[in-house]
Amino acid sequence: MIQMVAAGLSCLGFIAVSAMFLIWLERKVSAWIQNRLGPMRTGFQGALQPVADTVKLLLKEDIAPQGIDTLSWWLAPFFVTVPSVMAFVTIPFSSRWIPRDLNVGLLYICSITSVCVLGIFMAGWGSNNKYSLLGGMRSAAQIISYEVPLLLSVLIVVMETGTLSMQGIVQAQHGLWFIAKPHLALAFLIYLISATAEVNRVPFDIPEAESELVAGYHTEYSGMKFAMFFVAEYTNVFIVSAVATTLFLGGWQGPFLPGVVWFLLKTYGVISFLMWMRWTLPRLRMDQMMSFAWKVLTTLALVNLLVSGWMMVR
Amino acid sequence: MLPDYLYIIFFLLLGVGFVGSALVVSWFLRPRAPSQAKSSPYECGEIIKGDSRVQFNVRYYLFALIFVIFDVEILFTMPWAIVFRQLGITAYFEMAAFILILAAGLFYAWKKGALEWQ
Structure with a gap:
């Protein structure tokens, strides 16, 4: 009981700190890529900037536009943020540091993180704003489309290990990370592309394309509700990177350093790669994005599933 | 050993508590100055045309x-x-x-x- 409460509270603390760190890192990375300095005034290298932002958002007026759908307007921040907190139940930080090693862990993470799309659509529908509605619809269409190749590539890892438990998957990679095997390397590539689309990041950020939809589904949100969308966004980035680390990069396994250090190093490595992509690539068009998901990625993932199944059973 | 579902329910409550407390704290701190213009839905500063739920x-x-x-x-x-x-x-x-x-x-x-x- 005490263990559960301690695990839960430390996960919550980690989510808050990690989201703040990632917001700072994103601003710094974008600045370095664009050859400028980024936040410099608050603290060393602007390290306190996210704290200042949080205080500012706490003190901001909460504006609700006319004609909102009150229920979905209020529930949307919950539906977006709560699933990303719940996903932490079974993220293996090290061999001992996992709140609970569920025997359906991988399926649980995949299903609980896809609840987010409900919140995003509720935000889009509830805001009584054309930009928000468009952003919410696009986001829903995009997330469900990329869910299919994502799950198909995850299936290959399940076939390889024969377990859904996150710790079991990490232990199966003892000695050789899954990314070193060719069929799983392809699965990793498909997973990474789909995961980028799942968390609405460039090149798949059409739901919140600033230059055409202002901010998409959270255009009308302000103050703490907006902050919740932001926390959820960066927590989801952490979750997809942590799952990528667990499934393909050997999780917490590694020489010399303790497991949790290896896990965080790999996860933040994947996140840095996603940030690098975000500030380098242009945005895809809606029709290109949808046909890429269904015609290229899903087909590739199905072929990969059949071929790697044949290789394993042969 | 506690059942697995207890962990899931506990994390659900934790998440709801996290968002709820953030909203409640800001409810006590934030200013309130509503006005007609401020509460109209954003449409690039134009007067809105038609229903948003297209x-x-x-x-x-x-x-x-x-x-x-x-x-x-x-x-x-x-x-x-x-x-x-x-x-x-x-x-x-x-x-x-x-x-x-x-x-x-x-x-x-x-x-x-x-x-x-x-």
Whole structure:
């Protein structure tokens, strides 16, 4: 009981700190890529900037536009943020540091993180704003489309290990990370592309394309509700990177350093790669994005599933 | 040992508490100065035209339908994926037939133009 409460509270603390760190890192990375300095005034290298932002958002007026759908307007921040907190139940930080090693862990993470799309659509529908509605619809269409190749590539890892438990998957990679095997390397590539689309990041950020939809589904949100969308966004980035680390990069396994250090190093490595992509690539068009998901990625993932199944059973 | 579901319920409550407390704290701290202009929905500063809840493009429903088929397929494949090494080659060919039928369906939808956006 005490263990559960301690695990839960430390996960919550980690989510808050990690989201703040990632917001700072994103601003710094974008600045370095664009050859400028980024936040410099608050603290060393602007390290306190996210704290200042949080205080500012706490003190901001909460504006609700006319004609909102009150229920979905209020529930949307919950539906977006709560699933990303719940996903932490079974993220293996090290061999001992996992709140609970569920025997359906991988399926649980995949299903609980896809609840987010409900919140995003509720935000889009509830805001009584054309930009928000468009952003919410696009986001829903995009997330469900990329869910299919994502799950198909995850299936290959399940076939390889024969377990859904996150710790079991990490232990199966003892000695050789899954990314070193060719069929799983392809699965990793498909997973990474789909995961980028799942968390609405460039090149798949059409739901919140600033230059055409202002901010998409959270255009009308302000103050703490907006902050919740932001926390959820960066927590989801952490979750997809942590799952990528667990499934393909050997999780917490590694020489010399303790497991949790290896896990965080790999996860933040994947996140840095996603940030690098975000500030380098242009945005895809809606029709290109949808046909890429269904015609290229899903087909590739199905072929990969059949071929790697044949290789394993042969 | 506590049951697994207790952890999930506890994290659910924790998440609700996290968002709820953030909203409550800001409710005590934030200023309130409502005005007519401020509460009109944002539309680049123009006076809004028409209803915001416009008609959806029917494409969204098509993609949603294809998604449901594939999502259920993946759920069916999940238990097979866990045990298929023990089941051997027969189970592999049975699942391959299932997946190929679905792939044929995807190909049909593709040729019918269900995957085109315009």
